[in-house]
Amino acid sequence: MSILEIEDLKKVYEGGFEALKGVSLEIEEGEILALLGPNGAGKTTLISTICGITTSTSGDVHVGGFNIKDDYRAARSLIGLVPQEINLEPFETVWNTVRFSRGLFGKKRNDAYLETVLQKLSLWDKKDSRIMELSGGMKRRVLIAKALSHEPRVLFLDEPTAGVDVALRKDMWDTVAELKRDGVTIILTTHYIEEAEAIADRVGVINKGELLLLEEKASLMQRLGKKQMKVELQDAIQSLPESLSAYDLALEEGGSVLTYSYDTRSERTGITTLLSDLSAAGLVLKDLQTAQSSLEDIFVGLVEEGQS
Amino acid sequence: MNWTAITAIYKYEMARFFRTLTQSFISPVISTSLYFVVFGAAIGSRIEQVEGVSYGAFIVPGLIMLSIMTQGISNASFGIYFPKFIGTIYELLSAPVNFIEIVIGYVGAAATKSLFIGVVILATAGFFVDLEIQHPIAMIAFMVLTCTSFALFGFIIGIWAKNFEQLQLVPLLIVTPLVFLGGSFYSISMLPPFWQTVTLFNPVVYLISGFRWAFFGLADVPVGLSLVAIAGFTAVCLVAIWWIFKSGWRIRS
Numbered sequence: 001m002s003i004l005e006i007e008d009l010k011k012v013y014e015g016g017f018e019a020l021k022g023v024s025l026e027i028e029e030g031e032i033l034a035l036l037g038p039n040g041a042g043k044t045t046l047i048s049t050i051c052g053i054t055t056s057t058s059g060d061v062h063v064g065g066f067n068i069k070d071d072y073r074a075a076r077s078l079i080g081l082v083p084q085e086i087n088l089e090p091f092e093t094v095w096n097t098v099r100f101s102r103g104l105f106g107k108k109r110n111d112a113y114l115e116t117v118l119q120k121l122s123l124w125d126k127k128d129s130r131i132m133e134l135s136g137g138m139k140r141r142v143l144i145a146k147a148l149s150h151e152p153r154v155l156f157l158d159e160p161t162a163g164v165d166v167a168l169r170k171d172m173w174d175t176v177a178e179l180k181r182d183g184v185t186i187i188l189t190t191h192y193i194e195e196a197e198a199i200a201d202r203v204g205v206i207n208k209g210e211l212l213l214l215e216e217k218a219s220l221m222q223r224l225g226k227k228q229m230k231v232e233l234q235d236a237i238q239s240l241p242e243s244l245s246a247y248d249l250a251l252e253e254g255g256s257v258l259t260y261s262y263d264t265r266s267e268r269t270g271i272t273t274l275l276s277d278l279s280a281a282g283l284v285l286k287d288l289q290t291a292q293s294s295l296e297d298i299f300v301g302l303v304e305e306g307q308s
Numbered sequence: 309m310n311w312t313a314i315t316a317i318y319k320y321e322m323a324r325f326f327r328t329l330t331q332s333f334i335s336p337v338i339s340t341s342l343y344f345v346v347f348g349a350a351i352g353s354r355i356e357q358v359e360g361v362s363y364g365a366f367i368v369p370g371l372i373m374l375s376i377m378t379q380g381i382s383n384a385s386f387g388i389y390f391p392k393f394i395g396t397i398y399e400l401l402s403a404p405v406n407f408i409e410i411v412i413g414y415v416g417a418a419a420t421k422s423l424f425i426g427v428v429i430l431a432t433a434g435f436f437v438d439l440e441i442q443h444p445i446a447m448i449a450f451m452v453l454t455c456t457s458f459a460l461f462g463f464i465i466g467i468w469a470k471n472f473e474q475l476q477l478v479p480l481l482i483v484t485p486l487v488f489l490g491g492s493f494y495s496i497s498m499l500p501p502f503w504q505t506v507t508l509f510n511p512v513v514y515l516i517s518g519f520r521w522a523f524f525g526l527a528d529v530p531v532g533l534s535l536v537a538i539a540g541f542t543a544v545c546l547v548a549i550w551w552i553f554k555s556g557w558r559i560r561s
């Protein structure tokens with residue numbers, strides 16, 4: 001059984017805006033799923049609907065087998081939510097805030113457990129500080145501590161690194177990796193492709209309320225592994241010489257540019273032999289450049305498909 | 309019932325109150341003393357007795373009611389408005405709690421705070437005038453019911469309010485005038501007949517009258533009516549809150 005099952009989930013906001021147009025998704029226990037999508041794609045709406053902050057218009061969601069409407073207590077007990085905005089009470093101490101969260105979720109007081117959570121998030125020595133005295137990165141970690149305070153099995157992280165500098169982003173990725181080691185299922189949203197690439201097991205691409213793609217990151221990376229080399233020729237040619245037909249070559253820009261696609265992961269890229277075959281065929285090189293097709297390219301392609 | 313959650317909300321709200329305990333304690337003491345100086349000394353020297361009770365003692369129930377009504381509303385409305393305002397409401401909405409538990413936690417804390425203030429005012433008043441309480445159990449019951457029902461009402465205002473102005477609006481424009489015109493500082497029988505009739509449309513009159521009866525055994529309206537009024541007001545608030553949570557009005561989009 002999947003820990004999270006979403007079936008044809010739709011959300012129409014008051015005023016008629018359709019923010020989710022029938023999203024279906026299954027998430028296995030222990031995996032990290034990255035939901036990638038531009039601003040306004042519906043990522044927060046999806047999370048808010050699962051967590052009970054907004055109501056769905058139609059469709060079903062089960063968390064750990066419990067329906068989020070009929071069995072909301074059991075379902076919500078399994079969920080920890082780290083919201084996109086830093087919503088914290090500035091005058092409260094870290095410790096009180098975290099303890100409140102645990103109690104609110106109906107869990108018996110357990111200071112030892114909360115201590116390990118705060119230790120893990122490097123917040124233990126700040127436990128008596130008031131929230132407003134903390135840096136932005138620490139506040140974000142307080143939100144995570146609150147979400148973990150009631151020992152959830154599924155953790156939602158809504159854009160955990162939006163507006164965060166590079167060093168802190170790396171820290172966050174380490175934190176996520178550690179949580180995964182502890183067996184927590186993690187669903188995170190992001191609009192940074194590198195982020196999905198760095199930490200996810202699977203990647204879902206969402207735009208305009210629709211899930212456009214859901215794929216193992218590894219197989220996605222296979223596609224991403226493709227690289228292109230553009231060879232600019234001194235003189236344009238009409239057609240490819242016979243001797244180069246074995247290569248995956250395309251003639252572009254009126255015959256003045258040769259594009260060669262290859263796999264960076266394969267043992268041999270074939271670049272060396274291609275270059276020598278090019279000069280053997282009498283072609284003179286003017287310039288040469290390589291480019292990696294990134295998740296961004298795939299993403300842009302998908303989004304454009306979605307729009308047309 | 310998720311009592312752990314209720315306790316968590318209640319304690320968290322009370323902690324905010326205890327952090328500012330001195331302030332919570334001193335301001336009612338000072339304002340009560342001022343009322344005694346102004347009303348008791350200035351007016352009391354002209355009106356010596358109202359229906360056999362010294363004027364100073366006569367205003368005590370009204371003074372307490374005035375405070376617990378306004379405090380109940382402001383505590384509860386702020387208590388639930390604040391999480392909406394700073395965004396921490398997401399946690400309440402995503403927690404495995406139902407609306408009854410949320411209401412018990414927030415309204416219970418707000419009512420406790422205003423009850424505390426009511427007791428402080430009663431004690432302060434005891435320094436200025438001799439107080440006898442003829443029906444102590446009824447007195448406590450009226451006080452607890454008033455604190456609770458006005459905290460419920462405040463909770464509704466806190467959910468309804470979209471900004472701080474609106475939060476202040478209802479207490480300022482409706483509740484304070486009703487309380488001042490509800491016989492806090494005078495007996496209805498002192499008014500001209502026409503205004504006596506008009507006053508009977510003010511629900512606060514019934515609460516103050518009942519509360520004053522608990523102290524001195526005198527009432528402007530029958531005690532039974534006072535009880536019906538406060539029970540009715542509580543019921544209306546409860547139904548409104550039930551509807552708010554059922555429909556998600558101004559809480560869940």
Ligand SMILES: Nc1ncnc2c1ncn2[C@@H]1O[C@H](COP(=O)(O)OP(=O)(O)O)[C@@H](O)[C@H]1O
Pocket residue numbers: 013014015017019037038039040041042043044045046561
């Ligand atoms: N409460 C709301 N009422 C109406 N429309 C909303 C509301 N919340 C979000 N939306 C709209 O729904 C769309 C998806 O928003 P959101 O889920 O926040 O996207 P994301 O998190 O992917 O940036 C946006 O177009 C947004 O304007």
Ligand SMILES: [Mg+2]
Pocket residue numbers: 043044045084158159
């Ligand atoms: Mg968002």
